[in-house]
Amino acid sequence: MTTVENAAGIAGTSSQARLDRQSVTGLVFGFLGVALIVGVAPAISSSSRRFNFEPPPDPAGIGFDPPTWVTAIGVLFLLTAALGFAPPAARVWASPARLLSALAVIPLVLVLSLALSDNPSTNIVNLFNESLVLATPLALGSMTGLWCERSGIINIGIEGTMLAGAGIGYMTYATIGDAQSTGWLWFSILISVLAGGLVAALLAVLSIRFGVNQIVGGVVINLFALGLTGFLRSEVIVKSGITTGVGTSEFGLPLLSKIPVIGDQVFRGQPIYWLMYVVVIGTWVVMYRTPWGLRVRSCGENPHAAETLGVNVVRIRYQSVILGGLIAGLAGAWFSMESQARFEDNMTNAAGFIALAALIFGKWTPWGAFGGALLFGFSRALGTRLQFLGVEVSGFEIPSEFLQALPFVVTLVVVAGAVGRSIPPAAAGQPFQRSK
């Protein structure tokens, strides 16, 4: 990864440019704030709108006046901008203010969407829940990437690993469980997980044992999984005739799902969705609170130093990559046995790459990556919702493609270091050869 720094170092100009990042961010917020207050707020209708918290009829919710909210958020942006140029004493507030402003973009988008729509109200609890559900495979995939890259192995084969998990899991379910039996469903999910681990093991062998470039290794995995699952689908699944079945079923968390209004919406869900939280929290705990996690991180930062302390870098990297693969396998199962109960060619549809983007967006930390996954999930959920609400800007519908593309732009901006540079583990991508 040194090359990233190097290229910037050679450029020579970038270090000065980076010094000004705070002021650039300040300027952007300042501009947005002014635009919101002067331009947007007066332009939108001030008819009352409602955010509902539950489905009709007679839902609980809050009503609001869009221009007021837009103005309020505009003021927040302006304050943030001002803090960026404030005397050093006040600057301690600049960073929390930036975070708050960044988060305020979400209510802003919602308020604007509703203001521009013909519908007076929408259920936002349900929207957030949809975002979380859609984020499930992305969050799992980004944990895969996290385990691999924190140990020093770049994995662009997450996509293929998921696909293999999805395909092989569903094939198992269809052939031995007729895609109906609950017992075999769980067994098949387990097979998905193991298939993911196996595919990741291939990447591990290629990159660790054979020193193959890790990017190339990832490409091999992606092509291979696409071919293999396509083959299995046409030779096994289609020939078995069971192309669709029954997936995992929803259940409510005890007690929590009894909470009035939101309980039944927020605390009901399918098992892999819940497992996603377990995986994210578990990843955080294991990576930052256990000796093994410390060792994994050391292998991704300076494997040679780790080696001098008796850490078995090769073994740690194998373990991390395979663990990552198991998680990706679970993400695969989400596609073919939870979200739907079927398997289609290229079913994961670039989710693995989005997971990678979420990981980078989250600066290689578990919660950051989860946040990134949520952002992607939200933009997808919102895209659908906007079409549903019929949001129009000066007569044109906002294409859902734009909303879906937005997180990629944000990630690109983050990678380019315009807002909070994302720095990968120092040794990611570097092959490690044990001393002889």
Added chain:
Amino acid sequence: MAQVGNGTARPVLEVEGITKTFPGVVANDNVSLTLNQGEIHCLLGENGAGKSTLMNMVFGLYRPDSGTIRVRGEEVHFEDSGEAIARGIGMVHQHFQLIPVFSVAENIILGNEITKGAFLDLDTARRQVDALADRYGLAVDPDAIVGDLSVGEQQRVELVKALFRDADILILDEPTAVLTPGEVDDFFEVVESLTGQDKSIIFITHKLREVLAVADRITVLRAGQVVGTTTAETATQQSLANLMVGRDVVFRVEKAEPDPGKSVIRVEDLRVTDDRGVETVSGFDVEVRAGEIFGIAGVEGNGQRELVETICGMRPAIGGRVEMLGQDTTGWSPRKIHELGVAHVPENRSKHGVVAQYSIADNLVLNRYNHRKFSQRGVRNTAAINAEAKELVERFDVRTPGVEAAIHTLSGGNQQKVIVARELTGDLRALVVAQPTRGLDVGSIEFIHRKIIELRDQGVAVLLVSAELDEILSLSDRIGVLYRGRLAGTVEATEATREELGLLMATGAQS
């Protein structure tokens, strides 16, 4: 000086008949060595003599082809350094083995983690680190992030790391390379106090002065073989040097009186930042005249790299100016400065000096490949390039099978000769040369020194930056000390003393 055992020297580490080969090189050839309880045993040798290889085997990082290692009388075969650590061996590597983004405590416990249940127990770790630091007088802050520490502090972390693992055999690989003469003295005190607490120490170095100052016994390695074992009492610098190099060594470089002409390089109030954006050159001034060698001494990391890179156009200045041959060259590109007649022998040979996979010929024209002679209408003239290369290889005595061999197949000394040949060719007016002899054998060092003096005698202005005080003292006509990005003082080489320079390097102030 610690006393050599009282006749009952107890060996804690015995290395017997160790041989280790890497593809094409015999790094260690039947090497034997004994370390006694409580002694400081110096392992002396030139760069590439096999000192580090030997110690990496003792530490379990490499495995010997043949021979035995015994720790406290017991034969051991380490599979990895974890096993060596378990036997009480600790090693401080020449290049620190630390993880910059981890805290001091995390770095120290890595591999031997303290746990409470299944989880890391960083509180206990902190307390233990503090206790160790107190006991050995090695102040470290367990919560500091290692990447933010100075080199000296990082070295202390490395020592605590070894002591945390209860090491009583400590291997120190060139520990003084990064320290000022003053810090070196402090470091020696720490080392001596360690032997007082029953630690036994192997001290790897190629600096004769240090050997005589600190060693109880000395083993000299040359080309992978032990050529002598002696004690500090009986050895002299000259005798050790002869053993180390294998022939008589002349300490002083012969050179004529300087005949400085007009100013060629003038740097005024220069300010430069490093890769992390930290200002490392802050208000540097210097003037180098034609026909003189101006040596810049100083501990590494005081802005040398950034200074040289900025003068040669590789790094932008954030303030001040560089003037060469009467022109303001601040902000010029490396190519434009080179065309002016300014040559640059870079500090980092493999990073900047050569393209390892390229042939010797391509490396010899690396910064002139676009000249009319070597390229017509954008198409390269291979014949002309090879002809030029053949001539230079001849003239600079590069030992190679042919000019089309990849340069990474050459020894470090010959690679450096290629760089020197490339840079010292053409119509030169100024030469900026950084660490020109780092890691080279004595023969190549002498050759390169002679070439630099030849140039100076032809009227070229030479700016020499080196961490080796001996090199500065023997080559320079005037000497400046770089301290925290400024020129701390300038002295005439004829009047300079090691003590005065050492003080300048350590404190930036003249006595």
Added chain:
Amino acid sequence: MNGVGNANAGVGRAASQVHRFLNEVWRLQPLYVSLYAILLSFVVGGVLISIIGVNPFTAYWALLRGMVGGGDQIAGSVARSVPFIGSALALAFAFRAGLFNIGAEGQLLAGGVTAAFVGALSWMSDLPGIVAIPLILIAGTMGGAIWGGIPGVLRAKTGAHEVISTIMLNSLVLFGVRWMVNSRDPVVLRDTDSTVPRTDPISETAVLPELVDSQPTLHVGLFALVGICFVVAFLLNRTTFGFEVGTVGLNPHASHYAGINVNRVIVASMAVSGSFAGLAAASEISGTNGFFQPGTFFLMGFDGIAIALLARTNPVAIIAAALLWGSMLSGAPLMQQEADVSIDVVRIIQAMVLLFVAADAIVRYLFRVRELDQSPFKATSIEGAV
């Protein structure tokens, strides 16, 4: 006795000739590794085919006939291979500059949509073919060059790694072109008369002349892409620019030291790289499809990576590797039809080829091939990514 002696001498001479021949061959060892890798992959594929109860020889025979069984098949195979040359060159060229351009897919889309847009402009039909055809090709090339240049600029100016940025840009352009050809309100590029989302057909004058009326059509774009391979080979090996690209690729620090403008070379290399993908896309739009659909270039970027690696990034060898790749895909339907083996087997075989080429240690071990050169795909030669 004499006769025997002569015979021995003859054998000795022959042996030494064989030995010399082998030495020559070993010098071409990268090629050998690739050939062995292909062989090995077909063996693995064969095992897979047997598992589903089909005689692999029957399947492979059908595949072979689908590939080169007749004039039409050969022409179809060649036609199918043409765009792969471009996407593989896109990887290979950037690779020389030390950049991992996995964004060929996005660059194909950008080039394709630009070419389709320009080709369908109303005034194109007024131009003679000799003007219109170069125009559409240049448009595609520029589209690819711009989309490839962006990660180059990001890398040079901010240090953002091209692997990450090209992945992001692939997704971005995909959403972009989907919207352009899907949207009816407003109409951007969609052909509103068509039931499937695609752009308006390009003008007749901008259609590349057909060589053989095969499936798909073999057209003059073949010459353009094959020609480019030789141009690139010359550029990389013989010119000062090629020297600069190679130097930056091997050691950017030394390049900077030697006075090469590293940032300019990085941006130029990525843009040039992308332009090859753009050209390939334009030639497909112009010569084969006649309009643009987002799905046309699915996976072609990743196939390009595999082909470039199979050819060891040698521009001329890319022609052969692309031919193999394209003809396998072109022949697969016949295999499916006659032997009832899913065409995905070809995909698996191709992934195995890439695997064995990349992990050449496996091949060298199995076939006892000596290691002579430094493999360009060893991780060490491509600096860390992502």
